[in-house]
Amino acid sequence: MLYFSDQELDAFLLEDAYRGDLTTRTLGINKHMGKMVFKRKHAGRVAGIEIAKALLIKLGLQPIVHIEDGEDVAPNTVLIEVEGKAEQLHMGWKAVQLVLEWSCGVAQYTAGIVAQVKSINPHAIIACTRKSIPGTRKLATAAVLAGGGHIHRSGLSETILVFTNHRNLCAEPNNFKQQISQLRQQAPENKITVEADTLDHVAAILKGAPDIIQLDKFTIEQVKQSIIQLAQSGLPTILSVAGGINISNAKQYAQTGVNLFITSAPYYAEPEDIKVIITPI
Incomplete structure (x- = not known):
């Protein structure tokens, strides 16, 4: 409630x-x-x-x-x-x-x-973003929970998620290792998520060993390649997939083996x- x-x-x-x-x-x-x-x-x-x-x-x-x-x-x-x-x-x-x-x-x-993702992987999670229709975020949160979904982040103050737009303002935008180290020092109780825009970003971000790498608008093939990179690193980092996930393709993405899917599609149902x-x- x-x-x-x-x-x-x-x-x-x-x-x-x-x-x-x-x-x-x-x-x-x-x-x-x-x-x-x-x-x-x-x-x-x-x-x-x-x-x-x-x-x-x-x-x-x-x-x-x-x-x-x-x-x-x-x-x-x-x-x-x-x-x-x-x-x-x-x-x-x-x-x-x-x-x-x-x-x-x-x-x-x-x-x-x-239901689509869990038919492939019972441990899969659908988490909805803060990109709700203006003025409806709290109402949307209640509806998503009633639908069996999770909330990705209701607002900026809840979780640490580093976007490219954050990194662009850093002294060394591509120094993922330094950025993640700083975040861990300044916010030891929070998990660190970094968004990757390309496969090259995935490789670079892994050097900093974040808790989660969020794959933004990755194709299914790019997700598979990211899984290989993660496996080769040996890190406990997990992958999430965001951008373009909807009811027509969620099952296909779940077949890659990723457990966490980020979407705003339900808000526009x-x-x-x-x-x-x-x-x-």
């Missing part, structure tokens, strides 16, 4: 209902009592339930949750139902629906790509269809 503050929940609600529901108010039905049901139209992975529940509670409602985040459901499964005044239901309707649709889409894609029905009571 990820904690969403009142401020974050308010932002979701205020984006759509900053002055209430004009239609409900004008029809004069704002005090009428109703029941709202959220159903997942197609079979698959569920995510966004905890946030959806919190949003409805913020509106003074008491939702009944039938499915937990991370579960797989059959078509037309009821996820949440809630009773209340029409003004409360309509203010929560679209905000909750959108959270569920987008979250389920991300979780579904994540579950799919995880098609949202799942969440049907919302409001009826009088």
Whole structure:
């Protein structure tokens, strides 16, 4: 579970209902009592339930949750139902629906790509990057976890990852050994990851013996060559593959023997269809 503050929940609600529901108010039905049901139209992975529940509670409602985040459901499964005044239901309707649709889409894609790599290697890990759609990173994190994925790094402060753009500003940009030594001295509790843009970079980075070498946009053949270089070095360094990993090619990359795959593809998955029905009571 990820904690969403009142401020974050308010932002979701205020984006759509900053002055209430004009239609409900004008029809004069704002005090009428109703029941709202959220159903997942197609079979698959569920995510966004905890946030959806919190949003409805913020509106003074008491939702009944039938499915937990991370579960797989059959078509037309009821996820949440809630009773209340029409003004409360309509203010929560679209905000909750959108959270569920987008979250389920991300979780579904994540579950799919995880299944792809694990069908080849049960120890393979799919980790999602911080390249999420702006404003959705925390929501995306919850959805990725519900899909069985991991988080590569949620922000700059979490892990050490040396990119070429970092090295370009160093006095000796290609002195990997010196850079890695400095990082180990200054941050002894952190693992050191260095990104490689070419096979030549892999050979040079290995001289510094980092914990992880992240292969950026490497072809499958280049990944295989990198594995050979690593084996010849005898180092405990591990390889990760990033850039271009998606549900259509993840299985092929997993066949190389690499265990760690970095991707942002789930964030751009098609949202799942969440049907919302409001009826009088």
